[in-house]
Amino acid sequence: KQEVTQIPAALSVPEGENLVLNCSFTDSAIYNLQWFRQDPGKGLTSLLLIQSSQREQTSGRLNASLDKSSGRSTLYIAASQPGDSATYLCACSWGYGNKLVFGAGTILRVKS
Amino acid sequence: GAVVSQHPSWVICKSGTSVKIECRSLDFQATTMFWYRQFPKQSLMLMATSNEGSKATYEQGVEKDKFLINHASLTLSTLTVTSAHPEDSSFYICSASGWEKENEQFFGPGTRLTVL
Numbered sequence: 335k336q337e338v339t340q341i342p343a344a345l346s347v348p349e350g351e352n353l354v355l356n357c358s359f360t361d362s363a364i365y366n367l368q369w370f371r372q373d374p375g376k377g378l379t380s381l382l383l384i385q386s387s388q389r390e391q392t393s394g395r396l397n398a399s400l401d402k403s404s405g406r407s408t409l410y411i412a413a414s415q416p417g418d419s420a421t422y423l424c425a426c427s428w429g430y431g432n433k434l435v436f437g438a439g440t441i442l443r444v445k446s
Numbered sequence: 447g448a449v450v451s452q453h454p455s456w457v458i459c460k461s462g463t464s465v466k467i468e469c470r471s472l473d474f475q476a477t478t479m480f481w482y483r484q485f486p487k488q489s490l491m492l493m494a495t496s497n498e499g500s501k502a503t504y505e506q507g508v509e510k511d512k513f514l515i516n517h518a519s520l521t522l523s524t525l526t527v528t529s530a531h532p533e534d535s536s537f538y539i540c541s542a543s544g545w546e547k548e549n550e551q552f553f554g555p556g557t558r559l560t561v562l
Binding site for chain 2: 376427
């Protein structure tokens with residue numbers, strides 16, 4: 335069964351800290367992996383999409399890495415800000431045009 | 447990026463009534479649309495996958511006669527929750543992918559359904 339797991343479930347850090355969110359998946363033959371942000375009661379904002387042939391993607395203060403052999407991805411957030419507080423979701427697809435399987439998410443709180 | 451809209455953004459209905467939620471791709475043709483459901487403090491769970499012009503494929507445990515999905519055009523899919531009950535109260539989110547974007551899904555803003 336293809337599953338996605340995220341740790342930690344929740345994380346609280348002071349403003350300015352660098353932090354890492356972890357995602358693992360059970361089947362290494364993924365097609366792509368995507369990181370999303372979700373604010374309370376809102377929809378999803380796509381942050382980064384990593385294709386299976388890529389090792390990392392960067393956007394501003396965000397960097398996502400992908401290690402297919404170990405079944406892991408990390409989302410690195412540099413110099414965290416209170417506005418980064420949200421739930422971060424990792425999702426994997428195992429085929430072209432296929433459904434996404436989501437992890438349970440990490441609730442991030444950045445304290446000012 | 448590609449834009450997907452949902453309507454309504456929230457709806458409150460009485461138990462036993464039916465509710466229709468629309469999902470539209472505004473600037474691309476969506477060959478495939480996905481419907482997800484998210485209960486409070488939980489992650490998104492796929493309900494069904496719908497390809498334009500064909501019947502939707504439902505995930506295990508999702509009642510196709512209760513959750514009617516129509517994908518009659520390349521820009522519109524609808525989800526109808528029939529005979530809604532309080533346990534159907536949830537956040538429903540659609541996503542869409544198209545010919546030129548088939549390896550990425552674009553998500554709508556979601557619809558909050560509350561059944562009294």
